[in-house]
Amino acid sequence: MSSFRSQRWRxxxxxxxxxxxxxxxxxxxxxWYQRRTTARAxxxxxxxxxxxELKYSDRWDLTRFRQADLSVNGxxxxxxxxxxxxxxxxxxxxxxxxxxxxxxPGIKTLTVPATNETWRLLVTPVYGGRxxxxxxxxxxxxxxxxxxxxxxxxxxxxxxxxxxxxxxxIDRDIDxxxxxxxxxxxxxxxxxxxxxxxxxxxxxxxxxxxPARRNVTYGFLSVPFTDKSGQKVGIVxxxxxxxxxxxxxxxxxxxxxxxxxxxxxxxxxxxxxYIRDEFRPDELLRQALQLGESSTVEFKESLRWDYWxxxxxxxxxxxxxxxxKSIAEAVxxxxxxxxxxxxxxxxxxxxxxxxxxxxxxxxxxxxxxKRGENRGGQDKDRDRFQLHLGHLLAAKIGHDVTNLCVxxxxxxxxxxxxxxxxxxxxxxxxxxxxxxxxxxxxLRDAAETVxxxxxxxxAYCTERWPGRxxxxxxxxxxxx
Numbered sequence: 001m002s003s004f005r006s007q008r009w010r011x012x013x014x015x016x017x018x019x020x021x022x023x024x025x026x027x028x029x030x031x032w033y034q035r036r037t038t039a040r041a042x043x044x045x046x047x048x049x050x051x052x053e054l055k056y057s058d059r060w061d062l063t064r065f066r067q068a069d070l071s072v073n074g075x076x077x078x079x080x081x082x083x084x085x086x087x088x089x090x091x092x093x094x095x096x097x098x099x100x101x102x103x104x105p106g107i108k109t110l111t112v113p114a115t116n117e118t119w120r121l122l123v124t125p126v127y128g129g130r131x132x133x134x135x136x137x138x139x140x141x142x143x144x145x146x147x148x149x150x151x152x153x154x155x156x157x158x159x160x161x162x163x164x165x166x167x168x169x170i171d172r173d174i175d176x177x178x179x180x181x182x183x184x185x186x187x188x189x190x191x192x193x194x195x196x197x198x199x200x201x202x203x204x205x206x207x208x209x210x211p212a213r214r215n216v217t218y219g220f221l222s223v224p225f226t227d228k229s230g231q232k233v234g235i236v237x238x239x240x241x242x243x244x245x246x247x248x249x250x251x252x253x254x255x256x257x258x259x260x261x262x263x264x265x266x267x268x269x270x271x272x273x274y275i276r277d278e279f280r281p282d283e284l285l286r287q288a289l290q291l292g293e294s295s296t297v298e299f300k301e302s303l304r305w306d307y308w309x310x311x312x313x314x315x316x317x318x319x320x321x322x323x324x325k326s327i328a329e330a331v332x333x334x335x336x337x338x339x340x341x342x343x344x345x346x347x348x349x350x351x352x353x354x355x356x357x358x359x360x361x362x363x364x365x366x367x368x369x370k371r372g373e374n375r376g377g378q379d380k381d382r383d384r385f386q387l388h389l390g391h392l393l394a395a396k397i398g399h400d401v402t403n404l405c406v407x408x409x410x411x412x413x414x415x416x417x418x419x420x421x422x423x424x425x426x427x428x429x430x431x432x433x434x435x436x437x438x439x440x441x442x443l444r445d446a447a448e449t450v451x452x453x454x455x456x457x458x459a460y461c462t463e464r465w466p467g468r469x470x471x472x473x474x475x476x477x478x479x480x
Contacts, residue, residue, distance in 0.1 A: 046221075046240065047223050049071065051223075056227050060079070076235075078199065082195050083193060088189065098197065119192075122148040127158040128159035132178075135173065155178070167189065203222070216241060222237040298348045300349070334442045337430045341460075341464075350418065350421065361410075401428070406424075
């Protein structure tokens with residue numbers, strides 16, 4: 001049986017690999033779905049929060065909005081004319097471009113009709129571009145100008161150095177924007193009143209992912225902002241950095257691989273016992289005749305006819321077949337039940353004597369012919385025998401268990417037919433009506449099938465099927 005064991009292990013390995021790959025794929029898909037779902041929920045929550053605080057009545061009313069303690073970190077609010085109302089958490093990959101005209105170096109005061117705000121602005125040139133610093137509606141222009149100049153020193157003298165400025169070094173109530181000579185915005189925070197010429201038209205109410213630098217991906221959600229009459233007056237875009245994609249994170253891969261290995265290994269341990277090897281009755285018969293009876297092989301001369309009752313020097317009396325068939329069939333059922341209750345299963349060969357002599361199924365074929373029925377050919381005999389054996393096992397053991405755990409075939413060897421019945425372990429304990437008229441539990445022990453008493457049966461079933469014991473305890477607890 002070594003070849004069948006090796007075949008079983010090969011199938012167990014295939015089951016493990018299949019479960020392992022399935023677990024990895026499932027975790028990746030679940031991670032991708034959770035990533036998208038979480039991003040969608042965060043973005044929609046951010047949009048709803050901004051829409052609650054933002055007001056518009058003939059012009060933008062930002063008083064309540066600027067005083068609100070918003071939980072959303074990244075957002076862009078634009079007027080329909082392209083005017084920047086507010087920017088938080090700037091993403092350079094959006095490639096925003098503002099009108100570069102009118103931003104000559106120096107300090108200026110600018111009133112914005114769309115917001116009714118007055119800005120004090122400082123435009124300081126740097127190599128490759130300019131930095132615009134601003135303060136909204138200051139009360140003391142002199143003090144504000146000093147603060148703007150002091151903060152402008154942090155940006156130094158080039159566009160590259162300006163980009164490396166730490167935002168925490170700049171006063172919180174001072175907004176600023178960094179532009180190159182073409183008007184492209186490299187960074188911006190706050191509401192510096194820039195007029196945008198280019199702005200990505202993100203689909204409204206649809207989440208858009210935009211990959212950024214350093215393997216960072218942002219999710220964007222844009223919605224139109226309308227006034228009381230329902231007219232579109234601006235755009236609100238919320239941005240949120242998405243967690244790393246599960247298939248691009250080494251840590252996620254290590255976790256997924258470890259979890260998949262555990263799941264696949266556990267599934268294989270539980271599933272390997274139900275893996276059926278390829279049923280090759282010819283090979284089973286050949287190996288059984290070579291090795292003889294064992295814990296997994298049992299020979300039986302016939303299904304319904306007891307050969308020992310016929311004298312060697314006289315032909316057997318076929319009329320006695322009806323007197324002994326019930327006992328003989330019960331023995332076959334006991335052998336099958338013993339294999340079902342074992343941990344490894346086994347093979348019952350009907351038509352083979354204990355000394356490995358091929359007896360054949362001729363007398364069983366004859367005993368199954370009903371009075372007045374035409375015997376037919378060999379194929380008819382075989383079909384009749386297998387049908388009778390299947391009905392016998394289904395009646396004594398159970399139809400479901402028989403279909404799940406028992407396979408039969410008729411093999412011809414030396415002009416003798418042999419029935420090969422391969423039995424795999426049953427997922428549940430199997431009890432049959434014994435020859436003494438009561439339910440009995442049979443188990444294959446070494447090269448014989450033995451009947452266990454009550455204590456032995458309980459002890460074996462508790463060890464062999466612990467899950468069923470737990471289920472019984474749980475049902476009993478629910479009843480009480």
